[in-house]
Amino acid sequence: MNLADYQRLAALTARQDGSVSQRRLVAALGLNGEAGELGELIKKEIGHGHAIPREAIAKELGDTLWYVAAVATLYDLDLAQIAEANIEKLRQRYPDGFSRADSIARRDV
Numbered sequence: 001m002n003l004a005d006y007q008r009l010a011a012l013t014a015r016q017d018g019s020v021s022q023r024r025l026v027a028a029l030g031l032n033g034e035a036g037e038l039g040e041l042i043k044k045e046i047g048h049g050h051a052i053p054r055e056a057i058a059k060e061l062g063d064t065l066w067y068v069a070a071v072a073t074l075y076d077l078d079l080a081q082i083a084e085a086n087i088e089k090l091r092q093r094y095p096d097g098f099s100r101a102d103s104i105a106r107r108d109v
């Protein structure tokens, strides 16, 4: 599935009631919550020695992606363009792949 299709389909499952401001706030909080759930799983894996199924990681990544799409939609932003711009920024920052020196230099900023 491409990001444009995902964003369109995700929007169909979002609440449409309430003000745009309220929906933006809920989406931003939801994004933080789902990112926190992902972090919690990895904390349990690394910090507590739990066996975390890859499917659980994938589920939380999906939940996080849904909220990323929701925030983008609520700001009339195109998720695919966001992805492309992000990769372009990182290509400028790391023209030869990641390096510590390039990370420190941050030439794209």
Ligand SMILES: [Mg+2]
Pocket (backbone or CB within 6 Å): 034, 037, 059, 060, 063
């Ligand atoms: Mg979740």
